[in-house]
Amino acid sequence: MSYLQRLNTFIQEKLSTRVNDRIAKLEEILNSMALDYTSLDAARIFNGQTVRRAIVDRIISTFPFDVCVETGTFLGFTTSYLARHFPRVYSVELNPLYSNVARKNLQVFANVEIINDDSVAALKALLPEIGDRSCFVYLDAHWEDHLPLAEELELLSAVEHAIIVIDDFQNKADSGYSYDNYGKGKALDYATFSPVFRKLKYAVFEPNVAAVSETGYKRGYVICTTHQQSGDTLQRFPQLARVAVA
Numbered sequence: 001m002s003y004l005q006r007l008n009t010f011i012q013e014k015l016s017t018r019v020n021d022r023i024a025k026l027e028e029i030l031n032s033m034a035l036d037y038t039s040l041d042a043a044r045i046f047n048g049q050t051v052r053r054a055i056v057d058r059i060i061s062t063f064p065f066d067v068c069v070e071t072g073t074f075l076g077f078t079t080s081y082l083a084r085h086f087p088r089v090y091s092v093e094l095n096p097l098y099s100n101v102a103r104k105n106l107q108v109f110a111n112v113e114i115i116n117d118d119s120v121a122a123l124k125a126l127l128p129e130i131g132d133r134s135c136f137v138y139l140d141a142h143w144e145d146h147l148p149l150a151e152e153l154e155l156l157s158a159v160e161h162a163i164i165v166i167d168d169f170q171n172k173a174d175s176g177y178s179y180d181n182y183g184k185g186k187a188l189d190y191a192t193f194s195p196v197f198r199k200l201k202y203a204v205f206e207p208n209v210a211a212v213s214e215t216g217y218k219r220g221y222v223i224c225t226t227h228q229q230s231g232d233t234l235q236r237f238p239q240l241a242r243v244a245v246a
């Protein structure tokens with residue numbers, strides 16, 4: 001179980017069944033979580049993974065993105081980083097409790113919109129807005145029962161220039177990176193998703209930096225794109241390795 005899942009469990013456990021108790025507990029929890037979003041909180045952004053952050057920094061400085069979409073805001077840790085690097089950020093969160101907290105905590109960023117919705121519904125609504133603009137996407141809305149990843153990838157394959165980072169995904173070469181696995185057909189692994197990548201013509205890359213050299217929670221991730229030229233450029237990044245999904 002990842003750090004954020006444990007934090008979610010902690011919050012849910014803190015909520016008692018009685019409504020008044022729930023509200024009081026919630027206020028207590030939120031107050032205890034007062035976060036300083038005016039400074040970057042390196043321990044939480046991208047699961048505290050500094051190598052991943054350096055790779056994303058490089059992607060951002062290489063490609064001129066117009067817009068950023070994150071699915072799975074949670075409390076807005078990574079959103080605070082995205083807010084500082086993109087002119088416009090849309091972050092989608094299913095749980096109204098979390099989207100309210102994130103909205104409140106990120107209100108210093110005028111360029112961020114927190115959308116309380118299911119990621120697939122929100123992406124459908126955002127696609128016309130994205131249009132032909134170049135888009136950085138962080139897919140992180142996968143918690144247990146429902147994995148929207150295949151549908152998210154299908155929708156995003158219609159965006160001409162998108163570079164997508166998928167959190168919690170298997171690293172084929174290094175089992176030191178952990179990833180989400182909720183059982184058969186519900187794992188963020190190549191056995192489940194290679195057919196999806198292949199069908200939608202995504203070029204897929206994973207970090208070729210050993211997990212032992214990574215900091216934080218060492219969660220696996222992949223970076224993918226259907227944009228040929230961007231794929232060619234990513235292929236030249238020394239920290240990335242192209243993964244065969246054929």
Ligand SMILES: C[S@@+](CC[C@H](N)C(=O)[O-])C[C@H]1O[C@@H](n2cnc3c(N)ncnc32)[C@H](O)[C@@H]1O
Nearest residue numbers: 072073074077078093094095118119140141143
């Ligand atoms: C791992 S957390 C996201 C962490 C966050 N991106 C960060 O880096 O701090 C996953 C979040 O996705 C949300 N979520 C789960 N399913 C979703 C869905 N279908 N649409 C939108 N959000 C979803 C959960 O409520 C949870 O807050």
